[in-house]
Amino acid sequence: MASVKQHVALVSVHGDPAVEIGKEEAGGQNVYVRQVGEALARQGWQVEMFTRQSHSDRPSIVEHSSNCRTIRLTAGPEDFVPRDELFDYLPTFVDRLLEFQEHAGVRYQLVHTNYWLSAWVGMALKKHQKIAQVHTHHSLGAVKYRTVASKPPIASVRLETEQACIETAERAIATSSQEVEDMRSLVTPKGNIDVIPCGTDIERFGSISKLDARQKLGLDPNAKIAFYIGRFDPRKGIETLVRAIHLSELRNKTNFQLIIGGGSRPGQADGRERERIEQIVDELGLRSLTHFPGRIPDELMPAYYAAADVCAVPSHYEPFGLVALEAMASRTPVVASQVGGLQYSVVSEETGLLVPPQEDAAWAASIDRILSDETWQKQLGQAARARVVRHFSWESVASNLARLYTQLLESSLEK
Numbered sequence: 001m002a003s004v005k006q007h008v009a010l011v012s013v014h015g016d017p018a019v020e021i022g023k024e025e026a027g028g029q030n031v032y033v034r035q036v037g038e039a040l041a042r043q044g045w046q047v048e049m050f051t052r053q054s055h056s057d058r059p060s061i062v063e064h065s066s067n068c069r070t071i072r073l074t075a076g077p078e079d080f081v082p083r084d085e086l087f088d089y090l091p092t093f094v095d096r097l098l099e100f101q102e103h104a105g106v107r108y109q110l111v112h113t114n115y116w117l118s119a120w121v122g123m124a125l126k127k128h129q130k131i132a133q134v135h136t137h138h139s140l141g142a143v144k145y146r147t148v149a150s151k152p153p154i155a156s157v158r159l160e161t162e163q164a165c166i167e168t169a170e171r172a173i174a175t176s177s178q179e180v181e182d183m184r185s186l187v188t189p190k191g192n193i194d195v196i197p198c199g200t201d202i203e204r205f206g207s208i209s210k211l212d213a214r215q216k217l218g219l220d221p222n223a224k225i226a227f228y229i230g231r232f233d234p235r236k237g238i239e240t241l242v243r244a245i246h247l248s249e250l251r252n253k254t255n256f257q258l259i260i261g262g263g264s265r266p267g268q269a270d271g272r273e274r275e276r277i278e279q280i281v282d283e284l285g286l287r288s289l290t291h292f293p294g295r296i297p298d299e300l301m302p303a304y305y306a307a308a309d310v311c312a313v314p315s316h317y318e319p320f321g322l323v324a325l326e327a328m329a330s331r332t333p334v335v336a337s338q339v340g341g342l343q344y345s346v347v348s349e350e351t352g353l354l355v356p357p358q359e360d361a362a363w364a365a366s367i368d369r370i371l372s373d374e375t376w377q378k379q380l381g382q383a384a385r386a387r388v389v390r391h392f393s394w395e396s397v398a399s400n401l402a403r404l405y406t407q408l409l410e411s412s413l414e415k
C-alpha cells in the first residue's frame with residue numbers, strides 16, 4: 001500500500017482503456033492500461049489514464065473507481081484514426097494534458113507511457129516539467145517491421161522515438177526477456193530496462209467449467225473446439241490456423257468446430273483482414289465448421305475460453321500475448337507461435353505447445369495431438385492454470401510497477 005495517495009499519469013494515446021475491446025485496433029494495450037490502472041488504484045495510487053478522444057459521443061471523463069479514471073483529450077478529429085496516422089496530433093495532446101494538469105491542480109511527478117506515440121508524449125512532457133518516465137512498448141517497430149512487406153511512411157519517426165525513449169526514460173519496461181534482447185540487439189545498448197510481465201484476471205478467467213460454458217453458449221458438449229480470439233490483423237496469423245484446420249486429420253473424424261472471435265464487421269476498420277480470412281475459409285470448404293461470432297462481450301469471454309479444447313495464438317510475432325494467459329487461466333491448453341513473450345508464458349509440452357509461426361502442417365499436427373488425447377489435454381489445462389496463478393496476476397504486475405514507481409519518485413526527490 002502506498003502510504004500517501006500519489007498521483008500517477010498513465011498515457012495511452014491510441015489505446016483507450018475505457019472502450020470495448022476487440023474492434024478498431026483495441027486489444028492488449030487497452031486491457032493492460034485499464035487493468036494496471038485499476039490494480040494500482042486498489043493499491044492506493046491516484047490514477048489518471050490519458051487517451052485521445054476518438055468518438056465525439058463518448059464522455060471526456062470515465063470514472064472506473066474513486067481513484068482511477070480515464071481522461072479523453074481532444075487532439076485531432078474526434079473520430080477513429082489509425083495509429084500510424086496519429087503522430088501530427090501529439091503536440092496538441094501534450095498541450096491538452098498540460099491544461100488538464102493545470103485545471104486539476106496536480107503536478108505529475110511520474111508518467112507511465114504506452115506504445116511509441118505515448119513515448120513521444122512523455123518525452124515532450126519532460127521538456128515542461130520534472131517528471132520521471134516509465135515506458136512500456138507493447139510492440140517494437142524494429143521487430144514489427146521485420147515481418148511486414150512494406151513499412152508505413154511513419155516508420156523512421158517511430159524507430160527514432162523508440163530509441164530515444166529507451167535511452168532517456170527513467171525505466172523501460174520489457175514484458176519478457178525476449179523483449180529485452182530485442183531492445184538491446186535491434187534498438188540500443190543504452191538505457192535502463194526492467195522486466196515486468198503482463199498479467200490476467202485469475203478470478204474472472206477460470207470461473208466456469210467446460211460443460212457449463214458450452215451449455216451457456218449453446219455449443220455441442222462433445223465437439224472438438226479450436227478457438228481464436230483477438231484482433232483481425234495479418235500479423236496475428238489467423239490464416240495459419242485456418243490452413244492448419246484444413247490439414248487436420250481429426251477434422252473429418254469428429255464434430256470439429258473452429259471459432260474465430262473478435263473483430264468488427266466487414267467494411268469497418270479491421271474488416272479487410274476479416275474478409276480475407278472468410279474468403280480463405282470458403283476456398284478451403286471450411287464454412288460449415290467455422291464460426292465468426294465477432295466481438296465477444298466481456299461477460300461471455302470466460303465461457304468461450306473454458307468451452308474451447310484448445311486456444312490458438314498463431315501470431316507471426318507477439319510482444320506478450322494476453323490471450324495466451326487468459327486461455328491458460330481458463331484451464332485451456334494453448335498452441336502458440338514460438339515467438340516473443342509467448343515463449344515465456346507457454347511452457348511447451350507442459351501447458352500447451354509452441355510451434356514455429358506460419359507452418360501450417362506443424363500447426364495441424366500440434367492441434368491434433370492435443371485434441372486426440374483428452375487426459376493429456378486436461379493435464380495441460382491444469383498446469384496452465386497453476387502457472388498463471390503463480391506468475392501472472394494483475395495484482396502482482398501492479399505491485400512490481402508500484403515498487404518501481406516508488407523507487408523512482410524517491411530517487412527524484414533526492415536529486
Ligand code: UDP
Pocket residue numbers: 021022023026027028029031229230231261262263294295296298301320321322323324326
Ligand atoms: N479481446 C476482447 N474481445 C475481443 C477480442 C479481443 O476482449 O473480441 C481482448 C482479449 O481478451 C485480450 C486482448 O483483447 O485481453 C488482446 O490482447 P493480446 O495481447 O493477445 O493481443 P494484442 O491486441 O495486444 O495484439
